[in-house]
Amino acid sequence: MMLLEHHTHELFGKMLFQKVVVKPPFEFPFPVTDNACFLYMQQGNMQYSFDNEAKEFPAKHSLLLNCVTTDKQISNSETTDPVEIVIIHFHPSILKKIYDKELPELLLKPQNIISNQSIEQINNDFLIQKYIEGLMFYFENPSIFQEDILILKLKEIILLLSLTPNAEKIRIILSQLFSRAAYSFKQVVEAHLFSQLTIEELAQHTNLSVSSFKREFAKWYNDTPASYIKTKKLERAAELLLKSDLRITEIAFDCGFNDVANFSKSFTDQFGYSPSNFRLTQKNA
Incomplete structure (x- = not known):
């Protein structure tokens, strides 16, 4: 994998935002961790593999992964054009800290829904697209990406995810960070x-x-x-x-x-x- 660009921003000592530009072919497996990842395909396309099944992941689409479980991977071996990906990490410790009074509904385990789903693709969503365009400004001007802004941008993406047609499945995935019952x-x-x-x-x-x-x-x-x-x-x-x-x-x-x-x-x-x-x-x- 040839890494062309890699920009990162941390919050409370943990990775929060990443912008990655890579030249295919590449293959990236997700390790088992205590967080979930939101991937936005800013440019190019890739495939994601889960349980030995591969699916196409085009530009302007998003992917939410719960990394508590394993066997997930993104890759691209079909082109040499650069691929640009924005990644947002959801750490349970950070989420609890920024929502010190009460977690938003999107992070709470839904009642009467029995599901172990840990991956969801979000199709081209206008509000998320505009959010990512705004995030690019901060990657280009990292000096103004201060702690308060990082917290605001993290809360903003959680709000936008709650407004997508995928909100129920997103809630299932994110709530597993706080309730591990399978x-x-x-x-x-x-x-x-x-x-x-x-x-x-x-x-x-x-x-x-x-x-x-x-x-x-x-x-x-x-x-x-x-x-x-x-x-x-x-x-x-x-x-x-x-x-x-x-x-x-x-x-x-x-x-x-x-x-x-x-x-x-x-x-x-x-x-x-x-x-x-x-x-x-x-x-x-």
Whole structure:
């Protein structure tokens, strides 16, 4: 890896902001530490690898990594054009110090959400882009990057992250810095059985790639995720049809189906009756 530029700013003796310009090919693994990292691709592109699965990471996109767990890496071997990356470090000790009264909601463990997710990509976000452009001014004029400004800029990025569409997943990742409790594979799967999550999203919550998630799922359930989850949703729907007066549309959404027509077809294929006929015939049996 050829390092062309490297600018750093510390807060309370720990790395806070970095601007790195490197010439590919490069490969950078993230060590296990007690902090999380926010990476912004200012120029160029790279790949990030997690659980042996690589994904493209283009310019103006961001990546949030919880470094409490390992097996994460960024790299670029497909071009020789310089790559410019801005990195912001979230240290739990610093966050506790600058929020001396109460941590903001983004850093608190969300209630009733069972997830071990530790990585999230944030697509081109206008507010974050403008924040990074402002940060460039301080890298170019390091003498004015004083402690009070460092604290303000750290609080500003936390506020901006809380305003992104990714806020819930970001909260899951950052809150792990203060609450290290990990959930088992089965706990995560069964907590989301009746959600509308895709298999890819469910894999993210278990902190695995899709391929690893499917292999682990087969070990625990001796079935594919799609087949098992669909069966459980339909079984729950049948139970609700018999034991409640909920409308069929409500039951479909409660059981994790986002399309009533698809729910009706799947239910008919499974039980031989449409949902309305199933309710009628079984209640009168």
